[in-house]
Amino acid sequence: MKSIFLVLFMAIQSFCGLAQNIDYNKIILPDNAVPSTFEERLVQLAWRNHPSNKIVLQNVQIARKEKKLSQLKWLDDIYANGNLNEYTINPSPLGISNVFFPRYNFGVRVSIGTFVTTSLHSKMGSYKIVNSENEVNERKLLVREEVLANFEKLKQFYKFMKLREQIKEDFLTMYKDSEKKFSTGEIDIEKYRTAVQSYYGQAEKVVEAQANFNNSKITLEALVGIDLSELEGYQQFVQKLDSEIRID
Numbered sequence: 001m002k003s004i005f006l007v008l009f010m011a012i013q014s015f016c017g018l019a020q021n022i023d024y025n026k027i028i029l030p031d032n033a034v035p036s037t038f039e040e041r042l043v044q045l046a047w048r049n050h051p052s053n054k055i056v057l058q059n060v061q062i063a064r065k066e067k068k069l070s071q072l073k074w075l076d077d078i079y080a081n082g083n084l085n086e087y088t089i090n091p092s093p094l095g096i097s098n099v100f101f102p103r104y105n106f107g108v109r110v111s112i113g114t115f116v117t118t119s120l121h122s123k124m125g126s127y128k129i130v131n132s133e134n135e136v137n138e139r140k141l142l143v144r145e146e147v148l149a150n151f152e153k154l155k156q157f158y159k160f161m162k163l164r165e166q167i168k169e170d171f172l173t174m175y176k177d178s179e180k181k182f183s184t185g186e187i188d189i190e191k192y193r194t195a196v197q198s199y200y201g202q203a204e205k206v207v208e209a210q211a212n213f214n215n216s217k218i219t220l221e222a223l224v225g226i227d228l229s230e231l232e233g234y235q236q237f238v239q240k241l242d243s244e245i246r247i248d
Contacts, residue, residue, distance in 0.1 A: 022137070024137050024140050027137075027140045027141060027144050028043060028044065028047045028140045028143065028144065029043070029044045031044070031048065038231075038234070038236070038237045039147070039148060039151050041231070042147050042220065042224050043143065043147045043148065045224045045225065045226060045231075046143050046146075046147045046223045046224050046225070047140065047143050049224060049225030049226070050143070050223060050225065052139070053139055053143065056132070056135050056136045056139045057136060059132045059135065059136075060129065060132040060133055060136060062132075063125065063128040063129045063131075063132040064129055066125055066128060067122060067125025067128065067129060068125075070118065070122050070125045071121075071122050071125070143223075146223060147220070147223055147224070150216060150219050150220045150223065151220060153216045153219075154216045154217060154220055155241060157209065157215075157216050158213050158238070158241050159241060159244070159245050160209045160212065160213070161206070161209035161210050161212070161213045162241075162242065162245055163245055164202065164205050164206045164209045165206055165209075167202055167205075168202045168203055168205075171195075171198050171199040171202045171203075172199055174195055174198070174199070175195045175196060175198070175199040177195075178191060178192050178194075178195035178196075179192065179195075
Protein backbone atom coordinates (compact mmCIF):
# COMPACT_ATOMS: atom_id res chain seq x y z
CA MET A 1 0.00 0.00 0.00
CA LYS A 2 2.80 2.39 0.88
CA SER A 3 4.51 1.73 -2.43
CA ILE A 4 1.29 2.61 -4.30
CA PHE A 5 1.01 5.92 -2.47
CA LEU A 6 4.68 6.61 -3.17
CA VAL A 7 4.22 5.99 -6.89
CA LEU A 8 1.12 8.22 -6.95
CA PHE A 9 2.96 10.98 -5.08
CA MET A 10 5.91 10.87 -7.48
CA ALA A 11 3.54 10.93 -10.46
CA ILE A 12 1.74 13.99 -9.07
CA GLN A 13 5.04 15.76 -8.38
CA SER A 14 6.22 14.99 -11.89
CA PHE A 15 2.97 16.32 -13.36
CA CYS A 16 3.18 19.50 -11.27
CA GLY A 17 6.77 20.00 -12.37
CA LEU A 18 5.75 19.74 -16.01
CA ALA A 19 2.79 22.06 -15.48
CA GLN A 20 5.07 24.75 -14.05
CA ASN A 21 7.43 24.86 -17.02
CA ILE A 22 7.57 28.24 -18.72
CA ASP A 23 6.60 28.55 -22.36
CA TYR A 24 9.05 31.20 -23.53
CA ASN A 25 7.14 31.59 -26.79
CA LYS A 26 4.42 33.15 -24.64
CA ILE A 27 6.87 35.31 -22.72
CA ILE A 28 8.10 36.71 -26.05
CA LEU A 29 5.84 36.03 -29.01
CA PRO A 30 7.63 34.72 -32.14
CA ASP A 31 7.98 37.12 -35.06
CA ASN A 32 5.34 35.26 -37.06
CA ALA A 33 2.77 35.57 -34.25
CA VAL A 34 0.29 38.47 -34.24
CA PRO A 35 0.02 40.09 -30.76
CA SER A 36 -3.50 40.38 -29.36
CA THR A 37 -2.78 43.58 -27.41
CA PHE A 38 -0.74 46.73 -27.89
CA GLU A 39 1.52 45.96 -24.94
CA GLU A 40 2.32 42.48 -26.31
CA ARG A 41 3.31 44.17 -29.56
CA LEU A 42 5.72 46.38 -27.60
CA VAL A 43 7.28 43.36 -25.88
CA GLN A 44 7.72 41.62 -29.23
CA LEU A 45 9.37 44.68 -30.79
CA ALA A 46 11.64 45.26 -27.80
CA TRP A 47 12.95 41.71 -28.07
CA ARG A 48 13.48 41.98 -31.81
CA ASN A 49 15.12 45.42 -31.93
CA HIS A 50 17.29 45.88 -28.83
CA PRO A 51 21.00 45.10 -29.45
CA SER A 52 21.51 43.44 -26.04
CA ASN A 53 19.01 40.74 -27.01
CA LYS A 54 20.85 40.04 -30.25
CA ILE A 55 24.06 39.51 -28.27
CA VAL A 56 22.62 36.67 -26.15
CA LEU A 57 21.16 35.04 -29.27
CA GLN A 58 24.55 35.19 -30.99
CA ASN A 59 26.19 33.69 -27.90
CA VAL A 60 24.08 30.56 -28.43
CA GLN A 61 25.39 30.24 -31.99
CA ILE A 62 28.95 30.78 -30.79
CA ALA A 63 28.55 28.07 -28.12
CA ARG A 64 27.26 25.60 -30.72
CA LYS A 65 30.16 26.28 -33.06
CA GLU A 66 32.64 25.94 -30.19
CA LYS A 67 31.19 22.53 -29.34
CA LYS A 68 31.52 21.42 -32.96
CA LEU A 69 35.15 22.54 -32.97
CA SER A 70 35.86 20.59 -29.77
CA GLN A 71 34.31 17.47 -31.32
CA LEU A 72 36.67 17.78 -34.30
CA LYS A 73 39.76 18.37 -32.17
CA TRP A 74 40.94 14.76 -32.70
CA LEU A 75 41.60 15.60 -36.36
CA ASP A 76 44.70 17.49 -35.18
CA ASP A 77 46.35 14.09 -34.65
CA ILE A 78 46.12 13.23 -38.36
CA TYR A 79 48.98 14.59 -40.42
CA ALA A 80 50.52 14.30 -43.86
CA ASN A 81 53.79 15.57 -45.32
CA GLY A 82 55.98 15.12 -48.37
CA ASN A 83 59.65 15.21 -49.25
CA LEU A 84 60.51 17.96 -51.71
CA ASN A 85 63.97 17.94 -53.23
CA GLU A 86 65.69 18.42 -56.58
CA TYR A 87 64.84 14.87 -57.63
CA THR A 88 61.16 15.00 -56.80
CA ILE A 89 60.68 18.46 -58.27
CA ASN A 90 62.86 18.00 -61.39
CA PRO A 91 63.64 14.32 -62.08
CA SER A 92 67.06 13.68 -63.61
CA PRO A 93 67.01 13.06 -67.37
CA LEU A 94 69.88 10.59 -66.88
CA GLY A 95 67.58 8.24 -65.06
CA ILE A 96 69.23 8.60 -61.68
CA SER A 97 66.78 7.19 -59.16
CA ASN A 98 65.48 9.17 -56.18
CA VAL A 99 66.99 7.88 -52.97
CA PHE A 100 65.05 10.26 -50.74
CA PHE A 101 62.22 7.96 -49.76
CA PRO A 102 59.43 8.05 -48.84
CA ARG A 103 58.30 10.79 -51.18
CA TYR A 104 55.03 11.29 -49.20
CA ASN A 105 54.23 10.61 -45.54
CA PHE A 106 50.87 10.08 -43.90
CA GLY A 107 50.35 9.30 -40.26
CA VAL A 108 48.08 9.32 -37.21
CA ARG A 109 49.22 10.10 -33.68
CA VAL A 110 47.16 8.08 -31.23
CA SER A 111 46.92 9.63 -27.79
CA ILE A 112 44.78 8.38 -24.92
CA GLY A 113 44.58 11.95 -23.73
CA THR A 114 42.97 12.94 -27.02
CA PHE A 115 39.98 10.67 -26.42
CA VAL A 116 39.59 11.86 -22.82
CA THR A 117 39.94 15.58 -23.51
CA THR A 118 37.72 15.45 -26.61
CA SER A 119 34.93 13.94 -24.56
CA LEU A 120 35.39 16.48 -21.78
CA HIS A 121 35.50 19.40 -24.20
CA SER A 122 32.35 18.10 -25.85
CA LYS A 123 30.55 17.95 -22.50
CA MET A 124 31.76 21.44 -21.62
CA GLY A 125 30.49 22.60 -24.99
CA SER A 126 27.07 21.13 -24.22
CA TYR A 127 27.02 22.94 -20.87
CA LYS A 128 27.96 26.20 -22.58
CA ILE A 129 25.07 25.77 -25.03
CA VAL A 130 22.62 25.15 -22.17
CA ASN A 131 23.96 28.14 -20.25
CA SER A 132 23.72 30.42 -23.29
CA GLU A 133 20.15 29.24 -23.93
CA ASN A 134 19.29 29.90 -20.28
CA GLU A 135 20.72 33.41 -20.67
CA VAL A 136 18.40 33.93 -23.64
CA ASN A 137 15.40 32.82 -21.58
CA GLU A 138 16.49 34.99 -18.65
CA ARG A 139 16.77 37.94 -21.01
CA LYS A 140 13.28 37.26 -22.33
CA LEU A 141 11.85 37.45 -18.81
CA LEU A 142 13.74 40.68 -18.10
CA VAL A 143 12.63 42.29 -21.37
CA ARG A 144 9.00 41.44 -20.70
CA GLU A 145 9.20 42.77 -17.14
CA GLU A 146 10.95 45.98 -18.18
CA VAL A 147 8.60 46.74 -21.08
CA LEU A 148 5.39 46.02 -19.17
CA ALA A 149 6.55 47.94 -16.07
CA ASN A 150 7.34 51.01 -18.19
CA PHE A 151 4.09 50.53 -20.08
CA GLU A 152 2.16 50.79 -16.79
CA LYS A 153 4.08 53.97 -15.93
CA LEU A 154 3.20 55.38 -19.34
CA LYS A 155 -0.51 54.77 -18.71
CA GLN A 156 -0.30 56.24 -15.22
CA PHE A 157 1.49 59.42 -16.27
CA TYR A 158 -0.81 59.91 -19.27
CA LYS A 159 -3.87 59.77 -16.98
CA PHE A 160 -2.21 62.09 -14.47
CA MET A 161 -1.48 64.55 -17.28
CA LYS A 162 -5.03 64.51 -18.64
CA LEU A 163 -6.66 64.77 -15.23
CA ARG A 164 -4.47 67.71 -14.25
CA GLU A 165 -5.21 69.40 -17.57
CA GLN A 166 -8.93 69.11 -16.82
CA ILE A 167 -8.43 70.57 -13.33
CA LYS A 168 -6.32 73.34 -14.81
CA GLU A 169 -9.24 74.32 -17.07
CA ASP A 170 -11.50 74.53 -14.01
CA PHE A 171 -8.96 76.73 -12.21
CA LEU A 172 -8.66 78.89 -15.31
CA THR A 173 -12.43 79.44 -15.32
CA MET A 174 -12.35 80.40 -11.65
CA TYR A 175 -9.35 82.65 -12.26
CA LYS A 176 -11.12 84.54 -15.06
CA ASP A 177 -14.28 84.82 -12.98
CA SER A 178 -12.28 86.24 -10.05
CA GLU A 179 -10.55 88.68 -12.38
CA LYS A 180 -13.92 89.97 -13.53
CA LYS A 181 -15.27 90.27 -10.01
CA PHE A 182 -12.10 91.99 -8.81
CA SER A 183 -12.35 94.56 -11.61
CA THR A 184 -15.92 95.36 -10.56
CA GLY A 185 -15.06 95.41 -6.86
CA GLU A 186 -17.09 92.33 -5.95
CA ILE A 187 -14.09 90.64 -4.31
CA ASP A 188 -11.00 91.97 -2.59
CA ILE A 189 -7.36 91.60 -3.60
CA GLU A 190 -6.77 88.61 -1.32
CA LYS A 191 -9.45 86.47 -2.96
CA TYR A 192 -8.23 87.49 -6.39
CA ARG A 193 -4.63 86.63 -5.46
CA THR A 194 -5.73 83.23 -4.14
CA ALA A 195 -7.45 82.46 -7.46
CA VAL A 196 -4.34 83.49 -9.41
CA GLN A 197 -2.03 81.39 -7.23
CA SER A 198 -4.35 78.38 -7.46
CA TYR A 199 -4.40 78.57 -11.25
CA TYR A 200 -0.62 78.88 -11.65
CA GLY A 201 -0.03 76.16 -9.06
CA GLN A 202 -2.17 73.81 -11.12
CA ALA A 203 -0.43 74.92 -14.32
CA GLU A 204 2.90 73.87 -12.77
CA LYS A 205 1.45 70.43 -11.96
CA VAL A 206 0.39 70.05 -15.59
CA VAL A 207 3.93 70.86 -16.77
CA GLU A 208 5.30 68.29 -14.30
CA ALA A 209 2.80 65.65 -15.45
CA GLN A 210 3.64 66.30 -19.10
CA ALA A 211 7.37 65.91 -18.35
CA ASN A 212 6.75 62.61 -16.52
CA PHE A 213 4.68 61.28 -19.41
CA ASN A 214 7.26 62.35 -22.00
CA ASN A 215 10.09 60.74 -20.01
CA SER A 216 8.19 57.46 -19.66
CA LYS A 217 7.45 57.52 -23.39
CA ILE A 218 11.13 58.10 -24.18
CA THR A 219 12.14 55.20 -21.92
CA LEU A 220 9.69 52.84 -23.61
CA GLU A 221 10.73 53.99 -27.07
CA ALA A 222 14.37 53.28 -26.16
CA LEU A 223 13.40 49.69 -25.37
CA VAL A 224 11.22 49.24 -28.45
CA GLY A 225 13.42 51.19 -30.86
CA ILE A 226 10.47 52.92 -32.54
CA ASP A 227 8.52 56.12 -31.91
CA LEU A 228 5.32 54.95 -30.21
CA SER A 229 3.18 57.40 -32.18
CA GLU A 230 4.30 55.63 -35.38
CA LEU A 231 3.11 52.24 -34.19
CA GLU A 232 -0.19 50.81 -35.34
CA GLY A 233 -2.57 50.70 -32.40
CA TYR A 234 -1.08 53.63 -30.48
CA GLN A 235 -3.94 56.01 -31.23
CA GLN A 236 -6.49 53.39 -30.18
CA PHE A 237 -4.49 52.86 -26.99
CA VAL A 238 -4.59 56.61 -26.21
CA GLN A 239 -8.32 56.78 -26.98
CA LYS A 240 -8.93 53.92 -24.55
CA LEU A 241 -7.06 55.78 -21.82
CA ASP A 242 -9.11 58.92 -22.51
CA SER A 243 -12.33 56.94 -22.18
CA GLU A 244 -11.22 55.53 -18.83
CA ILE A 245 -10.80 58.98 -17.26
CA ARG A 246 -13.65 60.77 -19.03
CA ILE A 247 -16.35 62.13 -16.73
CA ASP A 248 -19.78 61.81 -18.41
